[in-house]
Amino acid sequence: MIQRQKGCHDIYGREAKVWKFVESVIDALMEKYHYNYIRTPLFEASELFHRGVGETTDIVTKESYDFVDKGGRNITLRPEGTAGVVRSFIENKMYGDPSQPVKVYYNGTMYRYERPQSGRDRELTQFGVEILGSDDPLSDAEVISLAVNLYKMLGLKEIKVNLNSLGDKESRMAYREALIDYFKPHIDEFCEDCKVRLEKNPLRILDCKVDADNPLLKNAPKTLDYLNEESRDRFEKVQEYLDIMQISYEINPSIVRGLDYYNHTVFEIEAKVEGFGSNNVLGAGGRYNGLVDQLDGPETPCVGFATGIGRLVMALELEQVKLPIVEDIDLFLMYVNEEEKKYAAYLAQELRMAGFIVETEYTGRGLKGQFKQADRYHAKFTCVLNSEDLNNNEVKIKNNKTKQEDLINLDVIIYYLDEMIHSMEDDEDCCECGCHQEGEHECHCKKEEE
Numbered sequence: 001m002i003q004r005q006k007g008c009h010d011i012y013g014r015e016a017k018v019w020k021f022v023e024s025v026i027d028a029l030m031e032k033y034h035y036n037y038i039r040t041p042l043f044e045a046s047e048l049f050h051r052g053v054g055e056t057t058d059i060v061t062k063e064s065y066d067f068v069d070k071g072g073r074n075i076t077l078r079p080e081g082t083a084g085v086v087r088s089f090i091e092n093k094m095y096g097d098p099s100q101p102v103k104v105y106y107n108g109t110m111y112r113y114e115r116p117q118s119g120r121d122r123e124l125t126q127f128g129v130e131i132l133g134s135d136d137p138l139s140d141a142e143v144i145s146l147a148v149n150l151y152k153m154l155g156l157k158e159i160k161v162n163l164n165s166l167g168d169k170e171s172r173m174a175y176r177e178a179l180i181d182y183f184k185p186h187i188d189e190f191c192e193d194c195k196v197r198l199e200k201n202p203l204r205i206l207d208c209k210v211d212a213d214n215p216l217l218k219n220a221p222k223t224l225d226y227l228n229e230e231s232r233d234r235f236e237k238v239q240e241y242l243d244i245m246q247i248s249y250e251i252n253p254s255i256v257r258g259l260d261y262y263n264h265t266v267f268e269i270e271a272k273v274e275g276f277g278s279n280n281v282l283g284a285g286g287r288y289n290g291l292v293d294q295l296d297g298p299e300t301p302c303v304g305f306a307t308g309i310g311r312l313v314m315a316l317e318l319e320q321v322k323l324p325i326v327e328d329i330d331l332f333l334m335y336v337n338e339e340e341k342k343y344a345a346y347l348a349q350e351l352r353m354a355g356f357i358v359e360t361e362y363t364g365r366g367l368k369g370q371f372k373q374a375d376r377y378h379a380k381f382t383c384v385l386n387s388e389d390l391n392n393n394e395v396k397i398k399n400n401k402t403k404q405e406d407l408i409n410l411d412v413i414i415y416y417l418d419e420m421i422h423s424m425e426d427d428e429d430c431c432e433c434g435c436h437q438e439g440e441h442e443c444h445c446k447k448e449e450e
Helices: 013-035 046-052 058-063 081-092 138-154 170-187 192-200 202-209 227-242 309-318 338-353 365-375 387-391 411-431 444-449
Strands: 043-045 065-068 076-077 103-113 125-134 160-167 263-271 282-288 304-306 329-332 358-360 380-385 394-399 405-409
Touching: 013 125, 013 138, 043 046, 046 076, 046 081, 046 170, 046 444, 081 103, 125 138, 125 170, 125 309, 138 227, 138 263, 138 282, 138 304, 138 338, 160 304, 170 202, 170 444, 192 202, 192 263, 202 411, 227 263, 282 309, 282 387, 304 309, 329 338, 329 365, 329 411, 338 387, 338 411, 365 380, 380 411, 380 444, 387 394, 394 411, 405 411
Parallel strands: 329 358, 329 380
Antiparallel strands: 043 076, 065 076, 103 125, 125 304, 160 263, 263 282, 282 304, 380 394, 394 405
16 A cells, blocks of 8 residues: 655645634735735755755755756755745846835745654645835834734634844854854864854854754853844834734744844744643744845845744644634435436535535435434535425425424525524524524523533
8 A cells, every 4th residue: 555655644634624724814814914825836946945045054954855857957845935935026026016015925835854753744834924125123023923913813822922133244243253262162062063064154053953952052152142233223123013012022042043044033933832842833934134135136125934834733733722613514415316316416506506515415325324424414404305395396404403394495495594504603603602592592501500
């Protein structure tokens, strides 16, 4: 039997419904923030990630899926979304659009060859946003608020924003020299990768997974001590806007992010979820003002954020957040003979096009089996088609909750179902437990508690 590849997952059943719900919330939120959807290719020229993400990052040096295609081109499956968006921004000359900044979001599959573990896969789905063309600190605050609001809208409660600044080029270079001076006498105590990082990008030592417990990391120089006045003022502005938006945060100088292109604001957002383990980061991002011109575009300030959908769904499940997932159907159509089956096909088509969720029988079950199938689908209503009723242009529809059965003229079946389903939904809405029956106005659950 052929099996799925290690680090990949089949998403189906109720889990797939949770994914679709999360994505629908994302789409609705993006509309409110006025971000436009962007879709970039699943694979790009390897150079894009080597130049954009950075030669010293684990994503490029260890985790990227690289191959040579039939035309001899070096190709990489995208490991993250930002570089592809920036490439598209440059290639499609979005910088020339008078409606600046360009605000986009993506939701797509990424690939990283790493050791699979809980919440970390080789194939992952990532949602992210990018603002290209604004250096305003308000843009940084907006991206952070967007991420926090998404998590809260989905029902996660204990959200923590860890905030830091890497400063501008001058500040970052000063900090880089301080790290080299600090780590150089002790570099033999670190892994081989860190020895290479010392000269190429010493900030990556702070983000090393192998040496994470090395005590030298705790006493390493902090970025905030090397910010020049301009960078410090800018960072204070970001905090001011977050305070205005009532987004709580903590300054955490250890946040440096693992990608080479970041400068100024960087942040990680955690969720206190039982069972999540020590790695409780849900999403992260920051500002990357030098990436567009690094990839041969015009100098353009940018800021962005990304979160893994799979990890987000896992957090919702561990927190046992109750989501409004539709598990039932409106109507199950039943039949016995071929003529009734043909009418079931016709009626299902009409009702589906009218907006109802309708199912019928496809495997040759008898009526008893069809009733069981309707129960499995949690059908609100069932309808057993029979030739005598159909000849009179009528059908019998049964309310599976009240067990009431009505004989309905087919000319008004759409209006009947619409009224009955809305009435059922109104009854459920008026009581948290959803126990109301038609004509009753007192909660059974509260009655039982008394």
